[in-house]
Amino acid sequence: MRLPRIFRTTPFRLTLLFLALFTAAASLFLAYIYIATAGEATRRTDQDIRREMRSLVDVYDRAGVDAINRSLIERTSSEKPFLYLLVGKDGRRVSGSIEQSPVESFTGKPAWATFQVTDVDPQGRAVKHPARGLQEKLSGGEILFVGADAGEDEAYVAQIVHALQAAGLLVILLGLGGGILVSRNVSRSMVSLIDVVERVRNGETGVRAHVRGARDEFDELAQGVNDMLDRLERSMAGHKHAGDAIAHDLRSPLTRLRARLEAAYIDVEAGKGNAEEALVQALEDTDGVLKTFGAVLSIARLQAAGQAPSPVIFDPAELAADISELYEPFCEEKDLEYAAEITRDLSIRGNREFLAQALANLLDNAVKYTPAGGAIMLRVRRRSSGEVEFSVTDTGPGVPDEDRERVIQRFVRLENSRNEPGAGLGLSLVAAVAEAHGGRLELSEGPGKVGEMGPGLRVAFILPRP
Amino acid sequence: MRILIVEDDLEAAEAMARGLTEAGHNCARGADGQEGLTAARDGTYDVMVVDRMMPRMDGIQLVETLRREGDRTPVLFLSALGEVGDRVDGLQAGADDYLVKPYAFPELIARIEALARRRDTGSVQTLLKVGDLEMDLIARSVHRAGKAVDLQPREFQLLEFLMRHAGQSVTRTMLLEKVWHYHFDPQTNVIDVHISRLRSKIDKGFDRPMLQTVRGAGYRLDA
Numbered sequence: 001m002r003l004p005r006i007f008r009t010t011p012f013r014l015t016l017l018f019l020a021l022f023t024a025a026a027s028l029f030l031a032y033i034y035i036a037t038a039g040e041a042t043r044r045t046d047q048d049i050r051r052e053m054r055s056l057v058d059v060y061d062r063a064g065v066d067a068i069n070r071s072l073i074e075r076t077s078s079e080k081p082f083l084y085l086l087v088g089k090d091g092r093r094v095s096g097s098i099e100q101s102p103v104e105s106f107t108g109k110p111a112w113a114t115f116q117v118t119d120v121d122p123q124g125r126a127v128k129h130p131a132r133g134l135q136e137k138l139s140g141g142e143i144l145f146v147g148a149d150a151g152e153d154e155a156y157v158a159q160i161v162h163a164l165q166a167a168g169l170l171v172i173l174l175g176l177g178g179g180i181l182v183s184r185n186v187s188r189s190m191v192s193l194i195d196v197v198e199r200v201r202n203g204e205t206g207v208r209a210h211v212r213g214a215r216d217e218f219d220e221l222a223q224g225v226n227d228m229l230d231r232l233e234r235s236m237a238g239h240k241h242a243g244d245a246i247a248h249d250l251r252s253p254l255t256r257l258r259a260r261l262e263a264a265y266i267d268v269e270a271g272k273g274n275a276e277e278a279l280v281q282a283l284e285d286t287d288g289v290l291k292t293f294g295a296v297l298s299i300a301r302l303q304a305a306g307q308a309p310s311p312v313i314f315d316p317a318e319l320a321a322d323i324s325e326l327y328e329p330f331c332e333e334k335d336l337e338y339a340a341e342i343t344r345d346l347s348i349r350g351n352r353e354f355l356a357q358a359l360a361n362l363l364d365n366a367v368k369y370t371p372a373g374g375a376i377m378l379r380v381r382r383r384s385s386g387e388v389e390f391s392v393t394d395t396g397p398g399v400p401d402e403d404r405e406r407v408i409q410r411f412v413r414l415e416n417s418r419n420e421p422g423a424g425l426g427l428s429l430v431a432a433v434a435e436a437h438g439g440r441l442e443l444s445e446g447p448g449k450v451g452e453m454g455p456g457l458r459v460a461f462i463l464p465r466p
Numbered sequence: 467m468r469i470l471i472v473e474d475d476l477e478a479a480e481a482m483a484r485g486l487t488e489a490g491h492n493c494a495r496g497a498d499g500q501e502g503l504t505a506a507r508d509g510t511y512d513v514m515v516v517d518r519m520m521p522r523m524d525g526i527q528l529v530e531t532l533r534r535e536g537d538r539t540p541v542l543f544l545s546a547l548g549e550v551g552d553r554v555d556g557l558q559a560g561a562d563d564y565l566v567k568p569y570a571f572p573e574l575i576a577r578i579e580a581l582a583r584r585r586d587t588g589s590v591q592t593l594l595k596v597g598d599l600e601m602d603l604i605a606r607s608v609h610r611a612g613k614a615v616d617l618q619p620r621e622f623q624l625l626e627f628l629m630r631h632a633g634q635s636v637t638r639t640m641l642l643e644k645v646w647h648y649h650f651d652p653q654t655n656v657i658d659v660h661i662s663r664l665r666s667k668i669d670k671g672f673d674r675p676m677l678q679t680v681r682g683a684g685y686r687l688d689a
Contacts, residue, residue, distance in 0.1 A: 071614065283682045290568060291651050298650075310554075325620060326646060329659045357650040364653040426653060 011186040019172065026171050030164045038157035044131075045148050049134050052082050060138050063261045068144070069095050083117060083131060083147035089140070090394055101145045103135040110136045119147065124151075176343045180361025193225060245286040257285040267354055295429050298357075302432040308351040311437075313466050316388055319356060320380045327363045327378075335372040341379045348388050349466035350437045360434040361426040362392040362459050369396035374453055386465040387439075393446050393458040404443040430461065439463040467491045467582050470511040472502030472528065473544070474520045485571050486578070497521025506532055511539055512582045515574075518545035520558065526559040533560035540581035544569070546612035553649065572635055572683030579634045596632040597689035599668065599676060601625065610668055620645070622666050628677070628687040631632065661685055 021222070036199075045226070060068040064089075072084050076097045085096035091097065102115035118130040133147025196209045207227065209222035264278035324340040331338035348355075366376045373396040383389050399407055408431045431441045439462050446456020469491050471609060473479040476497070478554050483493040490549040494509060496502030500522045506514060516584040518525040529541050555565045564576050575664065594601040600610040606622060617625060638657040642648050661677065669675040678686045 032472045280682050287570065291653065294566075294651065313468075322646070325658055326660075329663055330654065333659045333662075353649055356648055360648070360650070360652050360656075367654060411467075 009183045009187045009190070012179055012183035015175070015183060018181060019175035021225070022175055023168070023172060024166060030168065034160060034164060037195045039161050041156055042150070045132060045150055046134075049082070049132065049146050049148050052134060052148075053134055053144070056144060056146065057136065057138065058082075060142075060144070065094075065138075065140060065142055068138075068142075072096060075450045081149055083133060083145075085145040087143040087145075089142055094142070096145070098147070100146070101135055101143070101378055102131075102133065102147075102233070105144065106135060106143065110134060114146075114150070114260040115147075117147070119149075129438070147374050150402070169224055174374055186218075193218075193222060196225065200229060205229065205236070218241075250292060253285050253289050253292075257282050258291070260285065278453045294425075299429050302354070302429075304437045305436065307438075308354055308433070308436045311350050312352065314352065315344070316346055316348045316355075316390065316463075317342045317379050319352065319359065320390065322377060323356060323359045323363065324378055326360070327367070331367060331376055334367055336367065336370055337375040339375070340375045341377065341381075343381045345378070346388050347466055348463050350463065354433045354436070358430045358461060359390060359392075361430050361463065362390075365459075366392050366394040366396070366457075371396065371453065383462070388463045388465075389460050390463075391458055391460040393456060395446060395450065395453045395456040398446055398457045400441060400454045401445075407443070408441055427459070431457075437463055467512045467576065467578075468494070468510065470494050470502070470509065470514045470539075472496040472499065472505070472514065472525070473517040474498050475517070482574070483613075486575070489575055491578075499525065499528045500678060502528050503531060506539065507535075513578050514539050514541045516541055516543055516561070518547060519545055525561075526555065529556075529560045542577055542581055555637065568620070568621060570637070570682075573637045573639060574682070576635045576637050576640060576683065578634070580631050580640070585635065594629040596627065596629045597650065597676060597686060599629065599687075600628055607670075611655040612670065615667050617664075617667060621660070621667065624660060624664055625636075625668070628685065632687045632689060635680045635686045640684070662688055 056068060056071065059071050069086060072086055073097050075082065076095075082099050084133045085098050085101055086094040087101065090096045098117065102113045103111050104113075112132070112134055114130065114132050116128045119127050119129055121127045130150045131147050132150045133145055135143060135145040137143055193209055196207050199207045208226045211219050211226070213219065213224045260278045260282045264275035264282070267278070268275045271367060282374075308396075320340065320342045322341075326340075328338045328340075348360040363376070363378065370376060379389075379391045379393070381389055381391075408427050427441070434441050442462060444458045446454065446458050446461070448455045467490075469486055471479050471482055471493055473482065474497055477495075479495055483495060487492050492503055494511070496505045502514075502516065502520075514567070520528075523531075525543060529543075530689045532539070533542075534686060538550045540560045540563075541569075543556040543564045544567055545556065545564065546567045556564045561625075562581055565574060565577055580671070592603050594603065599610045601607075601622075603626070608617055608622070608625065613650060624641065627641065627645050638655065639651060641657050641661075642650075642652070648666055661679075665675070665677045676687055676689070678688055680686050
């Protein structure tokens, strides 16, 4: 049989554990109370009996057996709460309030005994009381027994024990009840979280945990779960978008490639073929597809790793100078004015290869979109914040304010540039490189409109202090 | 040239062997690392093309074992793993070059021929000569038909690489890797401009151009 859920919850189990500990502590405490009260009452009775015994022995030692006998008769008739028995040397009862000693097998050493004494209550009925007494041998050979009614003490002790039992029961009931209450409360919060997890597992990725606003750890957990789900969903959407985009960007060149090969095949088959042209074109198309593929792979790996592989600390000026040397002739060829403004002796930490590729992509883009007669500038400087900024500014058509965020997204190319060659992955890869280095990308307007040109685009690649 | 292909993908290996045979080379094949190792120990090859990930023994282990045994046959690694770290791992194991899959066939041939050539020129040369083009590596000077050619440092390195591989096709990617030391493909053909500048310096005023464009592959310096 399975226990109801409430009994299987961790809070309830914890409650039980604490209850056990608490009960143990309470038992110790109650035991102490018992010893301090009931035990104390018994001790006091014993002490009284001993004192009475001493005073009687005193009488005997001073004045002999007759004196003690008298004293006993006196005391028995008064209201003293003691029970007495004096037994002569011959073993016969001399006097006292009880008939027979409750001490069995008396050796002569002082001996204690607990026994029942029969009394008569005001209504004339016989009532048995518990009693306790001490028996000693007197120096003359007579035996003296002094006892006391322990009934009152016993009742008191019984009362205390009863009270303690009640208290113990109350502790357990309160603990159990409290435990159930707390567990139910905690369980309710947990159950709602478990429910969310279960539903997400079953594919309902849009479900979110309820944050009650109590700002406790359950709210924190719920918020954490929600943030995690948001991130996962974004990432999944990103992958789906990337998948769609890959399909889109790979399909057109592959379709073109297929058509070219088909045409070449038909030509060759018809015997009028110089298929060479088509094949060279086909190879170029294939290279384009491979480049796109490579870029997708790089982005995916960077994003999966979350950080740049094998980073080193180096001077960004060298990197910028190297890249400038690679691109300057290319710009001149395209009738673009190229300038580099490089601050020396800065240092950055990162993967040289990826950073070089990022700069190359920025320059590729600038060259691609800037019309002949325009200008491109590469700049490396330190920001007042201590960050190092690479920026590439061109005098091309720029990117409208509202589209800037979008162009960084994977594969997004603005509609008016759809006909340009290129995979549309350039900026996405740059953004991925920046992110992997703990940096970021900022797009802003270039130098502004000059004649037919402009307003241009300025892309800043910002790296944190190493 | 005798080439050993160690590749577990049968189709890829056959396509490669066919292409290399057509290009006039002699191919042998090992279907996994263990077979490759046995083949490499038994035969003499000019170049080995080794796939990185294979059953039984992977490419790294294979090359490490061969190098430990003193086999210095040039090795070209083929791999689907193209990250910087993967490349470094491959080269550290003792491979001489690294080509990421998928690759263009001319790229493969160009690299294999470059590796074989590297083996020939074991001694340190200080003077390179291709046809009437001469390069003095100590004086850092270049002459064509006795006429001095003035080159920028990078153009000098570019020409040096082309001269060391004269008569072979070299791809743009190879140039970017070996001359500029970048391992990525720019979206635009930045290399072309550097080649055309170099061409204008060494071929201008001469009837016969030495620096040829090879369609679909790259460039070639002919004597």
